[in-house]
Amino acid sequence: MEAYIKGIGIVSPQNTFDTPDFLTELVEHNSKTLRCIEPSYKEFLNPILSRRMARIIKMSIAASSVCFKDAKIDMPDAIMTGTALGCLEDTEKFLVAIIENDEQFLTPTSFIQSTHNTVSAQIALQLKCMNYNFTYVHKGFSFESAVLDGLMTLAEGDAKNVLVGGHDEISEKYYRVCDRIGYWKKEEQVLTMDLINMESDGSIAGEGASFFVFSNEKTENCYAVLCGIKTIYKPESNAEIETKINELLHTKGLTTNDIDLVVYGINGDARFDKTYNNLKEGIFKNSTATYFKHLCGEYQTSASFALWMAANIIKRQTVPNAVLIGENKSKVIKNVLIYNTFLNTDHSVFLLSQC
Amino acid sequence: MSSKIYITGMGMISAIGNNVAESLASLENSNSGIGTLENIRSRHKAIIPVGEIKASNEELTAMAGLLPEQQSTRTALLGLIAVQEALKTAGITDIKEFRTGIISSTSVGGMGTTENHWYEYLDKEKTGPWLKYIEAHECGDSTEFIADKIGIKDYLSTISTACSSSANAIMFGARLIKHGILDRVVVGGTDSMTRFTINGFMALMILDKEKCKPFDSDRQGLNLGEGAGFFVIESEKSAKGKEILAELSGYGNSNDAFHQTASSPDGAGAYLAMEKAFKVSGLKPTDIDYINAHGTGTSINDLSEGTAIDKLFSKNVPNISSTKAFTGHTLAACAAIEGIFSVLAIKHNMIFPNLNYVNPMTELSFKPTTTLEKGKKINHVLSNSFGFGGNTSALIFSRHQ
Amino acid sequence: MDALIDQLKGEIIEQLNLEDLKKEDIDNEAPLFGEGLGLDSIDALELIVLLEKNYGIKVANPADGKKIFQSIRTMAEFIEANKK
Numbered sequence: 001m002e003a004y005i006k007g008i009g010i011v012s013p014q015n016t017f018d019t020p021d022f023l024t025e026l027v028e029h030n031s032k033t034l035r036c037i038e039p040s041y042k043e044f045l046n047p048i049l050s051r052r053m054a055r056i057i058k059m060s061i062a063a064s065s066v067c068f069k070d071a072k073i074d075m076p077d078a079i080m081t082g083t084a085l086g087c088l089e090d091t092e093k094f095l096v097a098i099i100e101n102d103e104q105f106l107t108p109t110s111f112i113q114s115t116h117n118t119v120s121a122q123i124a125l126q127l128k129c130m131n132y133n134f135t136y137v138h139k140g141f142s143f144e145s146a147v148l149d150g151l152m153t154l155a156e157g158d159a160k161n162v163l164v165g166g167h168d169e170i171s172e173k174y175y176r177v178c179d180r181i182g183y184w185k186k187e188e189q190v191l192t193m194d195l196i197n198m199e200s201d202g203s204i205a206g207e208g209a210s211f212f213v214f215s216n217e218k219t220e221n222c223y224a225v226l227c228g229i230k231t232i233y234k235p236e237s238n239a240e241i242e243t244k245i246n247e248l249l250h251t252k253g254l255t256t257n258d259i260d261l262v263v264y265g266i267n268g269d270a271r272f273d274k275t276y277n278n279l280k281e282g283i284f285k286n287s288t289a290t291y292f293k294h295l296c297g298e299y300q301t302s303a304s305f306a307l308w309m310a311a312n313i314i315k316r317q318t319v320p321n322a323v324l325i326g327e328n329k330s331k332v333i334k335n336v337l338i339y340n341t342f343l344n345t346d347h348s349v350f351l352l353s354q355c
Numbered sequence: 356m357s358s359k360i361y362i363t364g365m366g367m368i369s370a371i372g373n374n375v376a377e378s379l380a381s382l383e384n385s386n387s388g389i390g391t392l393e394n395i396r397s398r399h400k401a402i403i404p405v406g407e408i409k410a411s412n413e414e415l416t417a418m419a420g421l422l423p424e425q426q427s428t429r430t431a432l433l434g435l436i437a438v439q440e441a442l443k444t445a446g447i448t449d450i451k452e453f454r455t456g457i458i459s460s461t462s463v464g465g466m467g468t469t470e471n472h473w474y475e476y477l478d479k480e481k482t483g484p485w486l487k488y489i490e491a492h493e494c495g496d497s498t499e500f501i502a503d504k505i506g507i508k509d510y511l512s513t514i515s516t517a518c519s520s521s522a523n524a525i526m527f528g529a530r531l532i533k534h535g536i537l538d539r540v541v542v543g544g545t546d547s548m549t550r551f552t553i554n555g556f557m558a559l560m561i562l563d564k565e566k567c568k569p570f571d572s573d574r575q576g577l578n579l580g581e582g583a584g585f586f587v588i589e590s591e592k593s594a595k596g597k598e599i600l601a602e603l604s605g606y607g608n609s610n611d612a613f614h615q616t617a618s619s620p621d622g623a624g625a626y627l628a629m630e631k632a633f634k635v636s637g638l639k640p641t642d643i644d645y646i647n648a649h650g651t652g653t654s655i656n657d658l659s660e661g662t663a664i665d666k667l668f669s670k671n672v673p674n675i676s677s678t679k680a681f682t683g684h685t686l687a688a689c690a691a692i693e694g695i696f697s698v699l700a701i702k703h704n705m706i707f708p709n710l711n712y713v714n715p716m717t718e719l720s721f722k723p724t725t726t727l728e729k730g731k732k733i734n735h736v737l738s739n740s741f742g743f744g745g746n747t748s749a750l751i752f753s754r755h756q
Numbered sequence: 757m758d759a760l761i762d763q764l765k766g767e768i769i770e771q772l773n774l775e776d777l778k779k780e781d782i783d784n785e786a787p788l789f790g791e792g793l794g795l796d797s798i799d800a801l802e803l804i805v806l807l808e809k810n811y812g813i814k815v816a817n818p819a820d821g822k823k824i825f826q827s828i829r830t831m832a833e834f835i836e837a838n839k840k
Binding site: 559615 | 801
């Protein structure tokens with residue numbers, strides 16, 4: 001099972017939307033919450049439609065539109081997205097309205113939009129796309145499940161182009177709630193660009209909407225081949241992680257020595273970064289090391305930002321300085337691996353190769 | 356790779372019973388589970404009937420064989436109880452014997468707890484045992500809770516596509532087997548009653564103040580329910596030598612792409628989903644002996660679904676009923692629960708009644724079956740489930756030959 | 757009646773997030789749904805809540821909305837007739 005990444009559209013806390021720039025002009029967020037740089041929606045949505053839409057829906061529609069343009073397709077043969085929290089702001093809005101109004105005078109709009117599959121549904125509705133439409137909502141496996149489904153759907157032979165997305169939004173309240181259970185750093189001020197050097201517990205919050213067209217057709221503009229994905233639930237040892245990575249590599253006849261570059265989900269959380277360090281200083285000590293969560297923050301579907309980054313590194317054969325850890329050891333970047341975990345519970349590995 | 360998907364286990368809990376046997380007895384005796392809301396506080400208590408499981412979270416914790424301190428959200432507890440039964444009927448004692456995964460689904464996740472503690476969550480001064488439920492808010496948390504209790508590690512995922520969720524979980528699990536990624540998968544869904552959903556459906560003005568009347572021309576809306584349903588589905592390899600309850604022969608998902616909540620009047624999405632399920636199964640509409648309809652009792656769903664069925668079956672519709680008047684609409688769990696009813700229909704050659712039906716809809720060619728029918732051989736059952744966001748799914752269950 | 761119509765327009769713009777519209781853009785007689793303002797069934801439910809919350813009028817059957825919300829004027833007339 002593999003897929004050509006044919007198009008990408010991404011709204012993130014960096015200037016990543018519909019731009020030729022690749023992480024040279026960085027946005028530094030003076031906050032422990034990295035919010036997205038939102039595009040102007042006028043081009044993508046008529047105001048009558050967008051007036052009820054929450055931020056995450058608008059960002060996702062804009063990102064998927066750009067993705068289709070990039071892939072030069074009008075209609076995907078299937079849509080699969082991952083989101084751990086769905087439309088968080090609408091969920092909170094309806095919840096608060098129930099409590100504040102003591103279950104009276106409630107309007108349905110925020111309830112409707114609180115449904116987890118609203119984004120994939122709205123994309124379908126905009127396109128009048130009646131094809132397969134799935135939404136995965138499993139914490140750090142949400143986007144990963146959508147990716148696997150995308151690969152499976154292409155392998156089944158009925159679909160040529162599928163839209164695969166990952167989207168989650170952070171709200172001020174949910175930040176505060178998760179802060180209570182140790183998700184975020186306690187320091188008053190955090191230099192987000194220095195995240196990798198921090199030695200305290202917790203990370204910084206982020207969000208994003210990233211969409212990809214996976215295809216079984218190779219095109220001239222294609223970014224990379226996604227050669228496979230593996231998820232690992234609560235690994236008991238480093239050996240288990242390494243076994244799973246090797247299993248994935250072996251399906252393509254590769255070994256760890258063939259991996260030119262690794263994208264790590266390092267998030268500055270002293271409790272969990274050792275998982276990445278073991279790989280970086282162990283089986284991948286000869287590969288170029290990169291990371292990304294100082295740019296987009298930590299969130300359940302952040303691997304979608306990493307996939308955008310990895311695909312661009314392969315296509316452009318450049319590694320932005322902003323993401324490098326140490327030196328760039330590779331002249332040619334042929335095979336890239338992404339290793340990510342959310343809270344050390346849900347782990348995932350993606351393997352990409354040059355087209 | 357397995358070309359067939361064998362059902363070897365099933366488990367459920369809903370307003371009509373704490374397990375499959377109790378549920379079957381209720382179906383046979385036309386015992387509806389719709390009644391008054393008791394377990395949660397709501398100002399709508401006296402107005403809206405619901406299909407509620409008459410057990411507190413503490414009682415559910417004990418039922419699942421857990422210690423009081425292991426209590427989780429109602430969604431997770433209901434799911435665990437149904438999964439335990441499914442594993443038991445499948446005769447699975449060693450979960451590590453084959454590559455085993457779990458694909459669950461839920462629409463509310465931990466909302467039932469979040470809505471009770473939201474302001475406490477936000478207040479740094481307050482602390483309590485409820486802090487552990489913050490993480491349980493996420494849909495995937497209930498799946499991980501269940502997986503941890505039964506020892507599943509090879510693959511976990513959770514789907515949320517509103518009221519078609521568990522149909523899609525079953526479908527994804529079946530495809531994981533067909534692709535050779537897993538040997539067997541626990542698939543289904545779980546949803547608990549919450550003030551959040553009660554008020555959401557109230558605001559949409561689609562809750563019937565009486566017991567729901569699917570496919571009746573005087574239908575006034577749906578009754579909310581709660582519950583969980585899970586199957587164990589297996590490949591040829593892992594099912595070898597085991598009792599096969601039925602096969603999952605077809606599945607299809609499509610999108611109506613008409614409106615965020617309302618189904619299209621012609622049921623275009625529903626039609627496509629059923630058509631895909633037929634294509635996967637290699638069956639024809641004339642092979643179907645019974646349709647377990649989505650049939651929520653809302654004005655729009657029943658017309659849309661009925662119209663699509665009429666079109667697909669060329670107005671030659673086999674026995675059809677909605678069992679929502681028994682369980683209420685159990686949202687993410689309904690497709691798995693009704694999937695279990697479909698397997699029971701095959702196993703016992705029975706067609707379960709569509710309760711509370713009096714007046715035919717003039718728009719449709721068919722009338723649902725309103726009394727228990729026994730004796731007709733049931734080989735293939737079509738089961739529909741449709742959700743918000745135009746999500747339409749259809750499953751076909753077949754007798755194991 | 758004119759004052760009520762004016763007030764109602766403001767409330768509708770707010771309730772339905774029609775930020776790009778001004779009161780004078782809404783014709784008193786033009787249909788609110790479909791061709792006119794382009795509102796849909798979810799907006800109808802929003803307007804039912806508006807009637808209950810701001811004017812104390814309960815509409816039990818959403819199907820009744822069709823007649824009531826034909827235009828701003830029919831809505832105002834309905835409020836006048838049913839106001840407590």
